[in-house]
Amino acid sequence: MSSQHNKHFDAILVADIGGTNARFALITDFDSQSNQFIIEHIHKFPSADFGSLESALSSYLEKIPHITPNRACLAVAGPIKAGQVHLTNLGWHFSVSSLKAEFAFKQLEVINDFASFAYAAPYLDCTQNVAVKAGQADKNANIAVMGPGTGFGAACLVQTSQGNAVLSCEAGHISLAAVTDLDRQLINELRKQHNHVSVETVFSGPGIAHLYRAMAAVKGVETKNLDAAQISELANTGECPVCDATLNQFCDWIGSVAGDLSLTFGALGGVFIGGGILPRMQERLLASRFVERFADKGIMSQYTSQIPVTLVTQDNIPLVGAAACLHANSHLN
Structure with a gap:
């Protein structure tokens, strides 16, 4: 992008702030033909090298001294409550309004990682992702995103004629339902260790070990003290x-x-x-009963049968989502 072009299009600062790395970038344009954001000046910093978000952000801005973004959107792996953000793994805490004032942003949005995933959904590149279940998407209808990682996250992109909005939720903590006899046996075993057997009890990194112990008990086999990585390797x-x-x-x-x-x-x-786990189980997922069980919803089976399901393996989702959040609220192009 030429500097002349950047003057025409106000560059937008986007970031993906995780427990391990903080990635910053600039959105310099939106290509309406390919439906893609142009992402430039990507820099990744080890989060542990910094005592605060402010110091990491300052280091990034020093790398782009010729550009002063006045709009920003940060995707963070942590909760945002009443304008306060806590990144517990790092001990970082910041106020959205204080950060906005300190860096003189005209607009600053801070969203969590699954909200950014939801905002990104309409802008994903289908060639970089994996179709798990065929279907016919209604372009104007809601889109759901979800996935197991450290916990289980989910969000919904609500699409209306007035614009888009993201519905965040705590779907990881809903009660896990049994469908098959094996599901029921496993839940009975899981209840011996967990007062509330939630979706996240099973569908998360720690959840794989919980499921393994329950499976061993159901099969009458002695359990070993295995974590998710060891279980995957032995499987x-x-x-x-x-x-x-x-x-x-x-x-x-x-x-x-x-x-x-x-x-x-x-x-x-x-x-x-998405999430950190299923992309590493791609072959197993595609060979599983996922599609059959997704669609098997009694009188609503015709409804679920038409919904396509995609496993997202492309990179930079939080950066795309951060850009899309501002795009949805103010139309960049």
């Missing part, structure tokens, strides 16, 4: 049939959860699944 090498059954059940059962959330959100615009 993939074929050394542990219980580990293999655990991951297969994980992929099958999350189909039912995704189908439930598609009904909850009215997601006829499609379902996008």
Whole structure:
């Protein structure tokens, strides 16, 4: 982009602030033909190198001294309450209004990582992602995003003629429903260790180990003290049939959860699944009963059958989502 072009288009600062890395970039344009944001000047900093978000942001701005963005959107891996943001893993805390004043932003939005995923959904590049379930998306309908990672996150992009908005929620903490006899047996075992068996109890990094222990108990096999990475390795090498059954059940059962959330959100615009876990289980997910269990909703099975499901593997989702948040609220182009 030439500096002349940048003067015409006010560059927008976007960031992806996680527990491990803080990534900053500039959105310098929006290509309406390809429906893609032009992302430039991407810099990644180890979050632990900085005592605060303010110092990390200052370091980034020093790298682009010729550009002074006056609008910004930050996607953060943490809760935002009453304009206060806590990144507990880092010990970072900041006030949105103080940050806006300190850096003289005319507009500053701070959203969580699943809200950014929801905003990004209409701008994803289908060639970089994996179709899990075929369907016919209604371009004007709601879109649901979800996925297991450290916890289980979900959000909904509500699309109306007045514009787009993101509905954030705590879907990870809804009660996990049993559909099959095996599901019921597993939930009975999980209840012995967990007062409330939620979606996140199973569908998260720690959840894989919870599911493994329940599966071993159901099968009458002695459990070993394994974490998610060890369970995955033993399943993939074929050394542990219980580990293999655990991951297969994980992929099958999350189909039912995704189908439930598609009904909850009215997601006829499609379902996008992300998070840190399922992209690494791509082959297993595609070979599982995910599609069958997603669609199996009794009298609403025809409704769920038409919804496409995509596994999102492309990079830079939080940066795209941060740009899309401002785009949805003020139309860049």
